[in-house]
Structure formats: C-alpha cells, structure tokens
Amino acid sequence: MSRPIPTRIYLTEEEMPKNWYNLRADMKNKPDPILHPGTLKPVTASDMEPIFCKELVRQELDDTTRLVPIPEMIQDFYLSYRPAALVRAYYLEKALGTPAEIYYKFEGSNTSGSHKLNSAGPQAFFAKEEGLTSLTTETGAGQWGTAMAMACGFYGLGLTVYMVKVSAEQKPYRKAVMETYGASVISSPSDTTESGKKILQGNPGTGGSLGCAISEAVERAVKTDKCRYVLGSVLSYVLLHQSIIGQEAKAAMDKYGIKPDIIIGCAGGGSNLGGLIAPFMGERLAGKSSARFIAVEPASCPSFTRGRYLYDFGDTAMTTPLIRMQTLGNGFIPSPNHAGGLRYHGMSPILSKLFKDGYLEARAESQTDVLAAATTFMKAEGILPAPESSHAIKAAIDEALACKQSGEKKVILFGLSGTGYFDLAAYMAYNANTLSDQIPTDADLEKGFATVPNIPQNA
Amino acid sequence: MSRPIPTRIYLTEEEMPKNWYNLRADMKNKPDPILHPGTLKPVTASDMEPIFCKELVRQELDDTTRLVPIPEMIQDFYLSYRPAALVRAYYLEKALGTPAEIYYKFEGSNTSGSHKLNSAGPQAFFAKEEGLTSLTTETGAGQWGTAMAMACGFYGLGLTVYMVKVSAEQKPYRKAVMETYGASVISSPSDTTESGKKILQGNPGTGGSLGCAISEAVERAVKTDKCRYVLGSVLSYVLLHQSIIGQEAKAAMDKYGIKPDIIIGCAGGGSNLGGLIAPFMGERLAGKSSARFIAVEPASCPSFTRGRYLYDFGDTAMTTPLIRMQTLGNGFIPSPNHAGGLRYHGMSPILSKLFKDGYLEARAESQTDVLAAATTFMKAEGILPAPESSHAIKAAIDEALACKQSGEKKVILFGLSGTGYFDLAAYMAYNANTLSDQIPTDADLEKGFATVPNIPQNA
Numbered sequence: 001m002s003r004p005i006p007t008r009i010y011l012t013e014e015e016m017p018k019n020w021y022n023l024r025a026d027m028k029n030k031p032d033p034i035l036h037p038g039t040l041k042p043v044t045a046s047d048m049e050p051i052f053c054k055e056l057v058r059q060e061l062d063d064t065t066r067l068v069p070i071p072e073m074i075q076d077f078y079l080s081y082r083p084a085a086l087v088r089a090y091y092l093e094k095a096l097g098t099p100a101e102i103y104y105k106f107e108g109s110n111t112s113g114s115h116k117l118n119s120a121g122p123q124a125f126f127a128k129e130e131g132l133t134s135l136t137t138e139t140g141a142g143q144w145g146t147a148m149a150m151a152c153g154f155y156g157l158g159l160t161v162y163m164v165k166v167s168a169e170q171k172p173y174r175k176a177v178m179e180t181y182g183a184s185v186i187s188s189p190s191d192t193t194e195s196g197k198k199i200l201q202g203n204p205g206t207g208g209s210l211g212c213a214i215s216e217a218v219e220r221a222v223k224t225d226k227c228r229y230v231l232g233s234v235l236s237y238v239l240l241h242q243s244i245i246g247q248e249a250k251a252a253m254d255k256y257g258i259k260p261d262i263i264i265g266c267a268g269g270g271s272n273l274g275g276l277i278a279p280f281m282g283e284r285l286a287g288k289s290s291a292r293f294i295a296v297e298p299a300s301c302p303s304f305t306r307g308r309y310l311y312d313f314g315d316t317a318m319t320t321p322l323i324r325m326q327t328l329g330n331g332f333i334p335s336p337n338h339a340g341g342l343r344y345h346g347m348s349p350i351l352s353k354l355f356k357d358g359y360l361e362a363r364a365e366s367q368t369d370v371l372a373a374a375t376t377f378m379k380a381e382g383i384l385p386a387p388e389s390s391h392a393i394k395a396a397i398d399e400a401l402a403c404k405q406s407g408e409k410k411v412i413l414f415g416l417s418g419t420g421y422f423d424l425a426a427y428m429a430y431n432a433n434t435l436s437d438q439i440p441t442d443a444d445l446e447k448g449f450a451t452v453p454n455i456p457q458n459a
Numbered sequence: 460m461s462r463p464i465p466t467r468i469y470l471t472e473e474e475m476p477k478n479w480y481n482l483r484a485d486m487k488n489k490p491d492p493i494l495h496p497g498t499l500k501p502v503t504a505s506d507m508e509p510i511f512c513k514e515l516v517r518q519e520l521d522d523t524t525r526l527v528p529i530p531e532m533i534q535d536f537y538l539s540y541r542p543a544a545l546v547r548a549y550y551l552e553k554a555l556g557t558p559a560e561i562y563y564k565f566e567g568s569n570t571s572g573s574h575k576l577n578s579a580g581p582q583a584f585f586a587k588e589e590g591l592t593s594l595t596t597e598t599g600a601g602q603w604g605t606a607m608a609m610a611c612g613f614y615g616l617g618l619t620v621y622m623v624k625v626s627a628e629q630k631p632y633r634k635a636v637m638e639t640y641g642a643s644v645i646s647s648p649s650d651t652t653e654s655g656k657k658i659l660q661g662n663p664g665t666g667g668s669l670g671c672a673i674s675e676a677v678e679r680a681v682k683t684d685k686c687r688y689v690l691g692s693v694l695s696y697v698l699l700h701q702s703i704i705g706q707e708a709k710a711a712m713d714k715y716g717i718k719p720d721i722i723i724g725c726a727g728g729g730s731n732l733g734g735l736i737a738p739f740m741g742e743r744l745a746g747k748s749s750a751r752f753i754a755v756e757p758a759s760c761p762s763f764t765r766g767r768y769l770y771d772f773g774d775t776a777m778t779t780p781l782i783r784m785q786t787l788g789n790g791f792i793p794s795p796n797h798a799g800g801l802r803y804h805g806m807s808p809i810l811s812k813l814f815k816d817g818y819l820e821a822r823a824e825s826q827t828d829v830l831a832a833a834t835t836f837m838k839a840e841g842i843l844p845a846p847e848s849s850h851a852i853k854a855a856i857d858e859a860l861a862c863k864q865s866g867e868k869k870v871i872l873f874g875l876s877g878t879g880y881f882d883l884a885a886y887m888a889y890n891a892n893t894l895s896d897q898i899p900t901d902a903d904l905e906k907g908f909a910t911v912p913n914i915p916q917n918a
Contacts, residue, residue: 003472007538010469013461079466080550080841091539109568111843111878154836173883177843180834180886290716375639380538384570384636421569421880424632427639 003116006448008085009252015084017237017247020070020240023278024063026285029357031063031236031349032324036310040455043321049145051229055126059237068240071120077121078244079411081110087253087381087416093400095380100245100403102396103258104416105249105276106383111177114341114386114418115272116147116232119241123230124151132174136221137230138213140167141340141387141419142174144232149183159254162216166207167340171226174422188213195219195317209415210343211316219317233269234314234323234348244276249413250279260291262399264414265381266391267295267304267362268341270348272417277360284359294399295351295362296391300438302345303327304355304362306445312346312452318346322453325352333449335438338367338426339387341418347449366437370394371430374420386424467544468711475542476706477782479529480736482809483522485655485744488816489806490522490695491783494770496575499914502780503528506592508680509687514585518696527699529581536580536613537581537703540569544640545711546840546875552859554839559862561855562717563875564708564735565842570636573800573845573877574731575606575691578700580688583610592670593617595680596689597647597672600799601633602845602877603691608642617686621647626799633881654776669802670775677778692728693782693807699798701734701897704874710737719750721858724874725850726754726763726821729807731876736819739872743818745862753858754821755850757829759897760793762786763814763821765904771805771911781912784811791907794897797826797885798846800877804907822854825896830889831854833879845877846885 003112024030031040047056056452060066066111066220068254070078089102107115127135135157139145145161161178165187168175173184186207189196195215199206206212221229253260263280273295283289295304313329314320326347328334334343347355354360367387374395375389377383396414403410420427429435483489489685492501493761504560507516510817518527529537548561566574592662594616604620611618617842620637624646634644647654654674663669680688691697698834713721722739724732744747754763771786775778785806787793793802806814813819826846833849835856836842844852855873862869879886888894 003538006472008469010467013465016461031642079462095611111837111841150841154841172887173880176883176887176890180843325851378570382570382609382613384639421632424635425733428631431635431638 005088005256007062007090008087009256010085010246011083013079015251017244017251018075019067019284020039020244021064021245021247021282021284022065022068022240023243025041026282027353029324031353037313037322037324043234043329043435045264049365051218053126053130053132053228055130056123056237059240059369060235074122074125076123080154081117084109086249088219089381091380092377093375096397096404098400098404099407099409100400102400103184103413105245105413106416107245107272108386108416108419111144111152112147113421114147115242115245115275116144116145117150117335118244118275119238120151121154121272122241124148124155126155127228128157131226132157132228133226134160134224135136135228135367136160136162136217136423137232138162138210138217140164140343142167142171142422143341145183145185146174146177147232148230149181152183153181159183160220160427161185161214162190163189164208164210164213164433171306171422188216190216192216193219209316210458214315215317218459233271234346236350238271239274239348239350242271243277243278245272245415246278246280247384249276249334251411256349261410262292262294264392264395264399264412265295266292266342266388266415266417267297267347268353268388269344269346270351272415274348276353276415281354281359293360294395295355295361296395297364298342298391299364299366301328301343302364303345305364307347308449309352309356310373310457311454314346318451323349326355327452328445329448329450329452331451332445335440337447339391341388342391345436365391366393366439367435368430368437371426371435373397374432377454383416383417384420385411386420387423389415392416462549463719464547466549467546468715469544470707470710471543472538474710475533476703476710477529478526478706480698480702480706480737480741481521481524482702482741483695484525485741486812488812494781500568510591510677512582512585512591512687515696516701519694522746529610530584533581533584536584537574537700539613539905540576540791541584543568545708548840549591550838550839554835554864555856555859557610557859557863558868559859560870561859563676564872565875566702566731567703567874567875567878571606572733572880573602573606573608574701574704575603576609577703577732577734578691579606579610580613581700583607583614586687587614587616590685591616592685593619593683594687594689595619595621595676596691597621597669597676599623599669599802601626601630601881602800604642604644604736605633605636606691607689607902608637608640611642612640618642621649621672622734623627623647623667623669630881639680648677649675651675652678668775673774674776674778692730692807693779695809697730698733698737698807698809701730702737704734705737705739708735708798708872719872720869721751721753721871722860723755723851723854723871725801725847726756726806726810726826727847728803729810732872733807733810735874740813740818747875752819753854753914754793754814754819755854756821756823757798757801757850758823758825759899760802761823762804764823767908767917768811768815769911770914773805777910778877782808784808785814785846786911787904788907788909788911790910794899798850799883800847802852811865824853825898827889827894827896830885830894832856834889836872842875843879845879846882848874851875
C-alpha cells in the first residue's frame with residue numbers, strides 16, 4: 001500500500017536547505033534593540049563579546065541579511081541526524097474523524113530528544129572556528145545541556161553544564177547522557193563559582209534555579225581562558241539557526257504542493273516556534289499568504305497571554321542586557337510544572353514583536369488538557385511526545401475538531417519539537433490523576449512585574 | 460553538501476516490502492521440528508492453539524512458503540513508524556579511520572525503542588482478526604512489553620503484561636509507557652495466578668524471573684475467554700515478521716548497488732539477527748553470495764559459543780514444548796547483566812541450525828568491551844544505542860579495524876536494533892568504571908545443562 005502524500009516526507013540531501021532564514025530582514029517593524037543595562041543604549045558587539053562567540057554576536061546584531069549560508073561543516077553536522085521527517089498525521093486524523101489535513105515536523109528523533117541540537121551544533125562550530133577550547137552553559141530540564149554535550153563531543157570542545165540541582169537529582173539519566181558525551185555536569189548552585197558560593201551561603205539547602213545556573217555558567221565563562229557561554233533560546237541568533245526547521249518543512253510541503261492554513265508551535269523562550277514559522281511568516285509579511293500562526297504556552301507560565309511587552313532583564317538575578325519582549329517580569333517564579341522547557345518569564349523579541357503587531361496569535365493551556373491531548377496523539381501516531389511539544393498538539397487537535405464542526409478541510413502544520421522519554425513522571429502523574437494545573441493568580445503576576453526596570457518603554 | 464550514497468536511505472512507500480520472507484523455505488536442512496514434551500512427537504496445530512493465535516501457529520509450522528504477503532492492515536501499521544533508515548556510518552568510519560564502508564539498519568526510532576514492534580503489530584492484528592479481545596505476555600527489560608502495549612493500543616485489544624518484579628521496580632518509566640498505551644502491567648510473581656501464588660508462597664521476597672512471568676502469562680491466557688499468549692522472540696513466526704528488517708535493508712542496498720560482505724547482529728533469542736539476515740542468507744544458501752554472517756552474544760550468556768545443540772525446554776519451569784536449539788540448558792541462570800534482552804538460555808531454532816551447519820559465525824563479548832564500543836559509536840553517530848545492539852557495534856568496529864590493518868575496503872552491515880534511553884544505568888556504571896563482566900564458569904554451565912531432558916538428540 002502507499003498513500004497519495006507519503007506518511008513521512010524526507011528531503012533528499014540535495015533538497016536540504018543550504019541557508020538559514022533571518023526573518024528580521026523581512027519585518028517592517030523590527031524587534032527593538034537590546035539595551036545595555038547601565039547606559040540604556042543599544043548593546044554593541046564589544047559589549048557582548050566577552051561572554052558570547054564573535055560570530056554569534058554578529059548574527060545577533062544583524063537584522064538585515066535575509067539568507068545566511070549554512071557553513072559546509074554545519075551542513076555536515078546536520079546530516080548526522082537530519083533531515084527530520086514532515087509527517088502526515090493520517091492516524092490522528094482518523095482517530096479525530098476530522099476533514100482537516102494535519103502535518104507535524106518531528107524534531108525529536110535525535111538522541112538529545114529535541115530541536116535544541118539545531119542550534120547547539122552551530123554554536124559549538126563557531127566556537128571551534130574562533131579558536132575557543134571550551135564552553136559553558138546551564139540546563140534545567142536537560143534537553144539543551146544534552147544537545148550541547150553532543151555538539152561539543154562532535155567538534156571536540158570541552159563543556160561544563162550547570163544543571164539546576166533539583167533537576168540533576170530528579171533526572172540522573174539526563175546527567176548520565178551528558179557525561180557519556182564527555183561533558184562535565186555540575187549541580188547548581190555549586191562552590192565552583194563566587195555566585196554559587198554566595199547563594200549556598202545564604203540558602204544552603206536550595207534546589208537551585210535556572211537564574212542561578214545562568215549566573216554560574218556566565219561567571220565561569222568570563223573567568224576561563226578561551227571559553228565562552230552559550231544559550232539555547234530567546235536570542236535571535238538561536239532563532240536563526242532554528243529556521244532550519246521551517247526551511248525544511250516548507251521545502252517538504254512545497255514539493256507536494258501543500259499550503260498550510262494554520263501553523264502551531266509551543267512557546268517557552270520561542271526557539272522552536274520561531275524556527276518553524278520563519279519562512280511561512282516571511283510569506284505572510286510579504287502578503288503572499290494568509291496563514292494563521294498560533295503560539296501555545298502553559299497556563300502556568302503565560303508570557304504571551306498574560307504578560308506585557310516591556311524592556312526586562314533576561315535573568316532573575318538582573319545581570320543581563322535589557323530585552324524588549326513579552327514578559328511576566330523577571331521576578332516571576334513559574335510553578336514547578338512538567339513542561340520544564342517552557343518555564344521562562346520572557347519570550348523571543350522577534351516573536352514578541354510579531355505578537356504585538358498582530359501577526360501571531362497565542363493561547364495558554366493547562367497541563368491536564370495538554371497531557372490528555374498528548375495521550376490521544378501517542379495512541380494514534382505511536383510517538384511519545386514531550387510535555388512541551390504537547391502544547392502544540394493540544395491546539396492542533398482543537399483546530400482539527402473545529403474543522404470537524406464546520407466541515408472545513410484546513411491544512412494544519414504543527415511542530416513536534418521533542419520526545420518525552422525523560423518526562424515520564426508527567427505521564428505517571430497524569431495517569432494517576434494527580435497532575436495539578438498551577439495557574440498563577442493576578443497577585444502572583446504582580447509580584448513578577450515588581451522588579452521590571454523603570455525605564456522609558458517606548459524607546 | 461550531499462554524498463554519493465546518502466547518509467540515510469529511506470525507501471519510499473511504493474518501495475517498501477510487501478512480503479515477509481520465510482528463510483526456512485530455502486534451507487536444505489530445515490530446523491528440527493518442535494516436539495510435544497509428553498509424546499516427544501512433533502507438535503501439531505491443535506497442540507498449540509489453546510495458547511497461541513491460529514494464524515501464528517500456522518506460520519510457525521509452515522517451513523515451505525517462501526514469501527508470505529503482509530496483510531494490507533499490517534502494512535498500514537508498519538507505515539506508522541517505518542520505513543526504518545539504512546544509515547551509512549560516515550562519522551564512525553571517519554572516527555575509526557577505516558577503508559571499510561559501514562552501514563546500519565536502525566530499528567530504534569519508534570517509541571518502543573526497538574525492532575520488537577515489527578512482530579508485536581502482526582501478532583495483535585492476527586489476534587484481532589481471530590476475534591480475540593485480549594492478549595497476555597511477559598516482559599523483562601521492557602522493550603517487548605512496550606511494543607505489545609503500542610500494538611494492542613493501535614488495534615484496540617486488551618493487554619496484560621507480567622513484568623519481572625525487579626525490572627518493574629528498576630524501570631518505573633517503562634511501566635508508565637505501557638500503562639499510558641492502555642496496558643495493565645502486573646509485577647511478577649503476583650497473586651493473580653496459581654503459578655504466581657505458588658512461587659510467592661515458597662519465596663515471598665523474590666524479585667521474579669522471566670521464566671516465572673511466562674508461566675503466569677500463559678496461565679492467564681488459557682484461563683481467560685477470547686485471550687491468547689504472545690511471545691516476542693525465538694519462535695520462527697517471530698523471525699518471519701522480523702524479516703521486514705532484512706527485506707527493507709536489502710531493498711535499500713540494492714537501490715544503490717551495495718553488496719554487504721559481512722552482516723552482523725546481536726543475538727539473544729535471535730529475532731533481530733534472524734530478521735536482518737534472512738534475505739541475505741537466502742542468497743548465500745542459493746550460492747549467489749559469499750557474505751559472512753556474525754552473531755554477537757554477551758559473554759555472560761553465550762548460547763552459541765559455549766552452548767550445545769540440544770532439544771530443550773523454552774522456559775525454566777520446563778512446561779513448554781521441546782525446541783532443538785543452541786542452549787545453555789534451561790537451568791542456566793544468566794548473571795544480571797545490563798543487556799536484558801540478551802539474557803535467554805536458548806536461541807532461535809533457525810539460527811541454531813544455520814550455526815550448526817556452518818553458515819553463521821558467532822562470538823561472545825564482555826559488557827565492558829561492548830559499552831566501550833557503544834560510547835565510540837554514540838560520539839561519532841549521535842545515537843545512544845541499547846546495550847543489546849551494542850554487541851553488534853562491537854563486532855562491526857572490530858571488523859572495520861581489521862580492514863584498516865589489511866587495507867581492505869569491505870562492506871559491513873549491522874543491525875542497530877534499539878536505543879538505550881531506558882538503559883542509562885548501564886552507561887552510568889560504565890562511566891563510573893563499576894561494570895562487571897559476569898562470565899560464567901564451566902561449573903556454572905554444567906548446572907544449566909543438568910535439567911535438559913534426556914531424550915534421543917538425533918531425532
């Protein structure tokens with residue numbers, strides 16, 4: 001048997017994208033510049049280079065080059081796990097009884113289990129090219145740390161990962177994967193940095209936080225010779241690398257003449273969603289498409305739907321440059337929900353601007369509803385999705401059921417950014433009916449905004 | 460960039476095999492018949508049908524039909540996760556500096572994490588066709604139980620999995636996946652069967668064993684209306700289903716004119732190795748190829764290299780029919796090594812016969828050497844392999860290094876039967892240098908043979 005449109009569309013190596021797509025180049029209203037927190041002036045390359053690789057800084061500040069050639073050596077890295085399949089969800093369509101066509105771009109088939117590897121590879125490569133010998137980063141849920149461990153293993157670079165202590169304890173296997181790839185994993189807070197020592201002194205029993213792990217990773221990078229810090233989301237250079245997702249998805253759809261009406265992704269810092277929608281949004285901005293774009297976030301951390309468009313710090317310690325974005329305020333402490341990759345107070349400045357300007361819709365979903373959608377999906381399609389990715393599944397199912405009501409045969413594309421092999425505690429809680437939805441109150445949100453810097457917000 | 464032979468070869472849906480290949484039809488010396496333990500006469504369909512589905516019994520007893528059409532509904536199931544990629548190991552070749560070409564057929568990209576789904580799907584389908592409403596099985600490491608849970612979820616059948624108690628406790632996430640797919644998972648021994656109760660009475664604190672879990676699953680199947688028992692390895696019908704691996708691999712190689720010189724697989728009960736080699740061995744038996752075939756087993760459970768070709772029971776409780784096979788004796792208790800899927804005292808009768816007749820080579824490898832090979836592989840190719848599959852990796856690397864010595868450009872194909880996401884305890888032990896090799900002494904082996912039935916072995 002075979003189907004008019006294959007269940008899985010794989011590009012050939014010849015058909016694979018040779019360029020990343022820089023969506024900012026096609027935005028009439030560009031994201032606001034990142035500001036230096038002291039001078040409140042736009043950051044310069046020399047402000048950023050003590051922390052980040054030069055080429056990444058250049059990419060971050062370049063909002064005019066449309067197509068950025070992917071270096072041959074990174075194309076070589078991508079071939080180690082790409083192309084990723086564009087899957088026609090025939091089984092899910094049948095299970096829902098919908099006339100809609102559902103497609104998903106599956107980014108979880110590599111060992112890191114998510115799309116994070118798409119930017120980890122380039123970041124390691126550019127560091128190597130610059131003559132650096134090691135990198136530092138932080139990880140919470142562990143996807144990003146695993147991806148960086150794989151990339152540094154591939155390019156022969158040292159890597160120190162500060163892993164939020166409570167995560168390291170809850171997920172020893174994540175730690176084991178990173179270590180097997182040669183990374184050094186340190187539970188944060190630790191006594192290997194001044195910032196870690198300070199936190200431990202004040203609060204010896206703390207389980208750590210992403211904010212604290214970032215501080216330790218940055219401190220170690222700036223204090224170590226030939227070492228820089230790498231970050232896996234929010235920044236525009238990360239979205240540039242992640243555009244490989246959308247570039248591949250669009251090439252696969254174009255090959256079969258498929259035009260998506262609705263494009264959906266989950267959103268934490270925005271790297272997966274921003275990467276998936278990039279070329280499709282480019283067409284929309286150019287007036288060549290009327291597709292709808294939907295960001296899905298957890299109701300427990302609703303930066304789009306209950307956040308504000310403000311200049312804010314990227315970290316809770318208020319040490320980073322100021323980024324204008326949809327934010328819940330750097331003081332917002334997300335409840336410990338299982339979609340660890342979506343627990344961030346801010347959002348990509350590119351996506352924030354598109355949301356502000358009305359190009360991107362957003363909705364927030366509760367954990368329980370998200371896991372219910374995940375269970376429907378995994379029974380039909382066979383793939384165990386990450387709780388993060390399952391936010392996109394929830395919205396895709398809702399849109400497909402709306403088509404069933406209206407009888408419309410829409411084409412829905414969503415990003416399946418990762419697998420849930422390391423997130424089974426969430427499924428166990430869902431099966432046992434002990435999952436709680438942890439939706440913040442308005443008072444919780446006000447606390448989060450309390451430490452947003454008081455600067456002119458129309459800069 | 461692109462490569463003369465793609466890094467991953469995916470068959471199109473049109474190119475996918477439409478038939479399973481029954482290697483027995485092309486064997487001049489066929490495997491010896493399975494005997495009834497009471498009469499010592501070849502088992503008949505009516506002996507087996509109280510326990511197994513009718514169609515599976517028919518397949519088990521049919522050693523003459525060469526090509527068995529894959530029913531459309533099973534082709535539909537296969538499309539939910541196939542084709543599996545044939546991967547050219549460019550990165551591993553480079554890391555080893557070998558002139559050999561290395562390929563692997565990767566069967567671990569589905570959620571069950573291994574090739575087991577290839578037979579779980581057909582077994583559930585035939586049960587459904589026969590009008591059964593539920594199935595029972597046992598699982599040790601969990602791959603088979605997960606595959607059956609997925610297949611029963613797909614076809615809407617009930618499933619009870621007896622999971623070896625110590626495995627259920629060590630791998631709660633494996634259990635969670637099965638339950639999320641709707642299976643009922645019972646730690647064995649349990650008080651849900653007479654055999655379980657008896658064992659618990661004699662040994663209340665036991666962690667269970669595969670032999671005990673089999674007894675419980677079979678008992679429950681025969682005592683339940685419209686219910687049968689399913690098994691994931693050893694039997695010839697399982698190897699028939701698994702021939703999809705070899706059929707796909709051969710079609711992919713033929714497409715690019717690639718002829719393997721050496722074909723390697725790990726061997727526990729033999730389902731993965733038997734499936735991979737089937738069509739290639741068919742050519743060898745027909746004198747159309749001189750390829751070498753290598754089975755790799757753990758040194759801790761060496762059924763080929765230190766076992767004997769005897770009629771023996773398939774289980775430790777000595778309740779099954781008698782199978783002529785390479786066996787360590789039903790009394791052999793394998794040490795608790797990490798490659799749980801390879802801990803079985805016997806071996807597929809098809810593979811045993813091929814080994815006996817000199818068509819199949821075998822070697823045994825220690826855990827430490829296997830995990831070292833796995834680590835080399837995962838750093839180069841990015842995929843975290845199951846400890847079971849890593850036995851094949853070890854032999855493939857050795858053969859590639861021999862080519863480096865001799866300067867020969869051989870073509871090596873191996874089966875990468877699964878991923879190691881649920882086996883990270885093994886990697887942690889390897890990283891910590893606490894892995895032990897657990898090689899049985901000759902005295903250990905003698906104990907295993909003590910309970911092999913004393914019947915004419917030239918039947």
